[in-house]
Amino acid sequence: MDAGSSHTALYIYEWPAEKDNNTGRVEQTHLCKVKGPGISSYASAPVKAGESLRLCMEEAKQWVPGKRHHQTPLYLGATAGMRLLNMANSSASDKVFQAVEGALQKFPFSYQGAKIISGQDEGAFGWITVNYLDERLKQGLETRGALDLGGASTQISFVSDNYDGSESPSNSVTFRLYGNDYNLYTHSFLCYGKDQSLRMMQAHQSQAGPATVLDPCFHPGYTATKNYSVLYDSPCVSDRKPKDAPDTFTHIGIGDFLQCQAAVKSVFNFTSCKYSRCSFNGVLQPLLQGPYGAFSAYYFVMNFLNLTDTSVPLEDVKEKLKRYCATNWDQIMQQHPEVKLKYLAEYCFSGTYILTLLTEGYNFTSESYSDIKFIKKIKGSDAGWTLGYMLNLTNMIPAEAPDTPLLPHPGYVSVVSVIAVLLFILFIVSLRPLWPRCSKQPQIV
Numbered sequence: 001m002d003a004g005s006s007h008t009a010l011y012i013y014e015w016p017a018e019k020d021n022n023t024g025r026v027e028q029t030h031l032c033k034v035k036g037p038g039i040s041s042y043a044s045a046p047v048k049a050g051e052s053l054r055l056c057m058e059e060a061k062q063w064v065p066g067k068r069h070h071q072t073p074l075y076l077g078a079t080a081g082m083r084l085l086n087m088a089n090s091s092a093s094d095k096v097f098q099a100v101e102g103a104l105q106k107f108p109f110s111y112q113g114a115k116i117i118s119g120q121d122e123g124a125f126g127w128i129t130v131n132y133l134d135e136r137l138k139q140g141l142e143t144r145g146a147l148d149l150g151g152a153s154t155q156i157s158f159v160s161d162n163y164d165g166s167e168s169p170s171n172s173v174t175f176r177l178y179g180n181d182y183n184l185y186t187h188s189f190l191c192y193g194k195d196q197s198l199r200m201m202q203a204h205q206s207q208a209g210p211a212t213v214l215d216p217c218f219h220p221g222y223t224a225t226k227n228y229s230v231l232y233d234s235p236c237v238s239d240r241k242p243k244d245a246p247d248t249f250t251h252i253g254i255g256d257f258l259q260c261q262a263a264v265k266s267v268f269n270f271t272s273c274k275y276s277r278c279s280f281n282g283v284l285q286p287l288l289q290g291p292y293g294a295f296s297a298y299y300f301v302m303n304f305l306n307l308t309d310t311s312v313p314l315e316d317v318k319e320k321l322k323r324y325c326a327t328n329w330d331q332i333m334q335q336h337p338e339v340k341l342k343y344l345a346e347y348c349f350s351g352t353y354i355l356t357l358l359t360e361g362y363n364f365t366s367e368s369y370s371d372i373k374f375i376k377k378i379k380g381s382d383a384g385w386t387l388g389y390m391l392n393l394t395n396m397i398p399a400e401a402p403d404t405p406l407l408p409h410p411g412y413v414s415v416v417s418v419i420a421v422l423l424f425i426l427f428i429v430s431l432r433p434l435w436p437r438c439s440k441q442p443q444i445v
């Protein structure tokens with residue numbers, strides 16, 4: 001289970017158990033989205049966090065064959081929402097985990113624990129998932145970098161030649177998989193998921209605590225009354241809370257892409273770098289290299305905006321987004337009556353944030369932008385950290401390359417059968433001296 005900051009999802013994976021680990025491919029057979037918010041939102045009512053998982057767990061009982069229930073390991077990993085709750089209020093986060101654990105243990109699966117996974121693991125397992133599903137690991141091919149955008153944190157992971165990891169060991173993960181060594185660069189930016197970065201940007205815009213906030217990242221015609229205490233209720237912004245602010249402010253959209261870009265840029269710090277090169281906030285980042293897969297909110301947002309085609313020049317992408325942001329809010333709502341209003345109101349911001357993060361933050365250029373592929377699934381399985389996490393915990397990926405059989409299985413069976421028949425014939429022939437002699441011996445006259 002992926003307990004994300006905005007929601008929890010249960011993934012069911014299946015693989016042929018009879019075959020050798022090395023030959024069976026793992027596939028996602030089912031996804032259940034838990035109703036309601038992420039588990040970190042239940043800090044003040046932890047029991048409900050556990051209850052929220054029940055329906056999906058019942059569904060899992062239907063999907064996993066009854067005789068396999070006890071053998072099926074169940075893992076829950078929580079990401080940045082719980083990292084933030086743990087920072088702000090560790091006893092509340094412990095209570096949420098107790099409730100979740102209590103709920104999950106009532107089911108007949110082999111419960112293996114619920115925990116917060118580190119940002120490094122989140123990045124590295126996302127990279128494993130993408131490259132496993134592409135079959136790049138087994139074949140020792142060039143790997144694809146992984147870009148994951150969540151609500152509360154974002155991850156970048158890739159292999160770069162000439163990167164040895166010694167400059168910043170916390171950004172380095174090494175693996176030996178199928179006989180190949182990988183030295184992976186990975187970083188997770190806490191607070192730089194799209195929901196928390198929106199808070200940081202709005203906190204920046206409203207530092208003096210005004211009663212109205214004019215927001216270039218929201219459509220013209222958009223107005224909403226928002227609460228200062230809700231906006232600042234996160235460790236990503238809590239230290240910036242204005243002292244004499246009123247309780248509420250009126251949030252008014254003006255839909256100006258260029259100003260929005262400038263406002264988004266204000267959440268990144270480019271001033272210092274003690275390494276050979278940095279992305280932002282003084283974090284090491286080696287030279288970008290190879291193709292990339294961008295998933296989770298990268299995909300949701302760019303797919304909604306019809307901007308997943310990265311062969312379109314970056315300047316044209318920005319132009320399209322500029323027009324979208326300038327569109328009146330009433331018109332946007334009319335055009336997309338089926339989309340959740342919270343998502344709909346934020347796509348202009350989210351699209352601008354994604355382009356700014358990729359180009360200003362990670363240093364993708366007009367040329368290297370086309371190396372990015374926005375993806376949701378690979379061969380039927382969702383791109384995300386869960387598959388890699390599960391493969392690791394169940395030791396599904398061997399460190400050494402499996403012995404490659406000289407013949408594929410059917411060929412092997414045929415050869416053994418032919419040899420068996422030949423041996424049998426040889427055996428029968430070897431018994432010939434014992435065969436009964438013919439009674440009618442030719443007469444010698």
Ligand SMILES: Nc1ncnc2c1ncn2[C@@H]1O[C@H](COP(=O)(O)OP(=O)(O)O)[C@@H](O)[C@H]1O
Pocket residue numbers: 003004005006007038079080081149150151152153154193194195296297300301304343
């Ligand atoms: N259809 C969608 N449109 C836009 N954003 C979406 C959609 N579905 C999910 N999201 C967003 O994707 C992000 C998923 O983040 P999540 O995995 O919950 O957080 P984290 O990985 O930081 O713990 C959230 O910001 C959520 O709002």
Ligand SMILES: [Ca+2]
Pocket residue numbers: 004005079149150151296
């Ligand atoms: Ca996530």
